[in-house]
Amino acid sequence: MTINKNKLTTSWGAPVGDNQNSMTAGSRGPTLIQDVHLLEKLAHFNRERVPERVVHAKGAGAHGYFEVTQDLTKYTKADFLSEVGKRTPMFIRFSTVAGENGSSDTVRDPRGFAVKFYTEEGNYDLVGNNTPVFFIRDAIKFPDFIHTQKRHPQTHLKNPNAVWDFWSLSPESLHQVTILMSDRGIPATLRHMHGFGSHTFKWVNAEGQGVWVKYHFKTEQGVQNLAPDVAAQLAGENPDYHTEDLFNAIDQGDFPAWKLCVQIMPLEDANTYRFDPFDVTKVWSQKDYPLIEVGRMVLDRNPDNYFAEVEQATFSPGTLVPGIEVSPDKMLQGRLFAYADAHRYRVGANHNSLPINRPKAEVNNYQRDGQMRSDNNGGSSVYYEPNSFSGPTETPHNKPASYEVSGAADSVAYDHDDHYTQAGDLYRLLSVEERERLVQTIVGAMKPVEKDEIKLRQIGHFYKADPEYGKGVAAGLGLSIPE
Known part of the structure; x- marks a missing residue:
């Protein structure tokens, strides 16, 4: 049998007789629910977009x-x-x-x-x-950080107040903020x-x-x-x-x-x-x-x-x-x-x-079913483990290496809290022109922030990284270095 690759079919492979006109009761309708080709097209169209990534969408x-x-x-x-x-x-x-x-x-x-x-x-x-x-070093802060980068729930606009409020209250972000606001941003x-x-x-x-x-x-x-x-x-x-x-x-x-x-x-x-x-x-x-x-x-x-x-x-x-x-x-x-x-x-x-x-490697496991299962779902093979039917088993030599842990189970920060040395080192590595552009970019980004309290707190972080850094941002914003 010759296969016509140009023949339009439904998603289940049946040929489509009319793709220009929906099936109606008479020339004026109404449209009939029995037009399954129409229903399939509309239903699939409604689902053409999977939810976009919360981050890294573009x-x-x-x-x-x-x-x-x-x-x-x-x-x-x-x-x-x-x-x-x-x-x-x-x-x-x-x-x-x-x-x-x-x-x-x-x-x-x-x-x-x-x-x-x-x-x-x-x-x-x-x-x-x-x-x-x-910007952060503990995953527990990630949803909050990303919320600051998204849109205000009332105005649906980007919100510099949230951005700089979070950064100013999270001094560990200073190193990444400096990179982001530099030419490499x-x-x-x-x-x-x-x-x-x-x-x-x-x-x-x-x-x-x-x-x-x-x-x-x-x-x-x-x-x-x-x-x-x-x-x-x-x-x-x-x-x-x-x-x-x-x-x-x-x-x-x-x-x-x-x-x-x-x-x-x-x-x-x-x-x-x-x-x-x-x-x-x-x-x-x-x-x-x-x-x-x-x-x-x-x-x-x-x-x-x-x-x-x-x-x-x-x-x-x-x-x-x-x-x-x-x-x-x-x-x-x-x-x-x-x-x-x-x-x-x-x-x-x-x-x-x-x-x-x-993967290019063969997949052998006991995971079955679920939405969008596109292979043979394990066929008739054994679907649990351990088993007596020669199903795939673990290979102990591929266990991850062990490493020693110690201490009490607790919610604790890293022992080191120096958030300024590396940011300052980076600032001093920049040329004079690069520093000037960095400060100009930061000033432009911080001007819309409504609260001076937030601006001053962030200026304090810049100053601790390098006094020139902090003074430059403060001058650009018309503010004094906080005590």
Whole structure:
């Protein structure tokens, strides 16, 4: 039988006889409920949009590969890093953080940098940003922080009062605020920015020995940023500027690439380092722990369908492979639950069986049923464990390595509360012109804040990082440095 690929069918494959006119009782109607093709079209249309991500709603993505360039097997047994020259297919999603799905690409905002490696031992997700730090260091504050970045419940407008009130009451945010308000707050394109895993992770080698690790993706295109006036113009003229630039570059064969490097810290150093190495508002000095090259990431293929690949892609820092484990980072610990749970809500419990998320490795488990189950649901195989029917069983050698914990169960902060040294160091690294632009940007962002109390509290943080920093913002706002 010859199959006509141009024949229009219903979702269940039956041919459609009329796609221009609904079935009615006579030429004037009313419309008949028995027109199941009409009902299916309308019902599906109503459900074409899955709920957008609460954060990182606006994004762009691409396929590519990761190639190992240095042998680091003495640090990790991760299979995709096991030999120089080994290539692993991957998918990346770049995104803004706070805006909705239709917002502009060129707003001042961190950029999400989420990479999915389709390894032979299962998928590995590295879910980071284009900054090495974050605004907060405990996941319990995350919903409150994101609320400040969203819209006021009455006016439905962005609310600078909430933004700066939260930051001024959360001094740990100062390092990230300084980065955000600097020139790097608006990347020129998604290709011209670095990426970071941000959190501290743990690598474990074949002998069970571990090290702490931080990831750095260094753009081979060079770092370039947009001036605020140019970014504002683009936001009005072409709000999808970054999305378009990435697609066109790949489409024209100008494949963007990043070099992946890591910082490696011996486990015992975590107890003596001058900053808590698990605090995501802090960086490790590269003088103390130099960058070590791992490999190279190249993006060489655009998605065929945005919804199927970019919108339905799901990432979680808990999607790990043997040889890569988590750390006690309080923010990371919360994300291990929150990200996967967001996908179960937004896309469904079977999101990992969608083509864009499906691992190349064979999946064998006892998870069954649920919405959007697209495979054979385990067929007639055994569906519980332990069992006597040769079902899949655990492999003890793949258990995560243990690490020692101590102390009473309690709600406690990190031991280290120096939120000013690294922010001040960053400020002093900037050129005079960069400092001036940083202060101007902050002043412009803080002017709409209604309460001087909030402004003065934030100025105090800038001053503690560097007196010149605080004085510059205070002068711009017409305020005096608080006592």
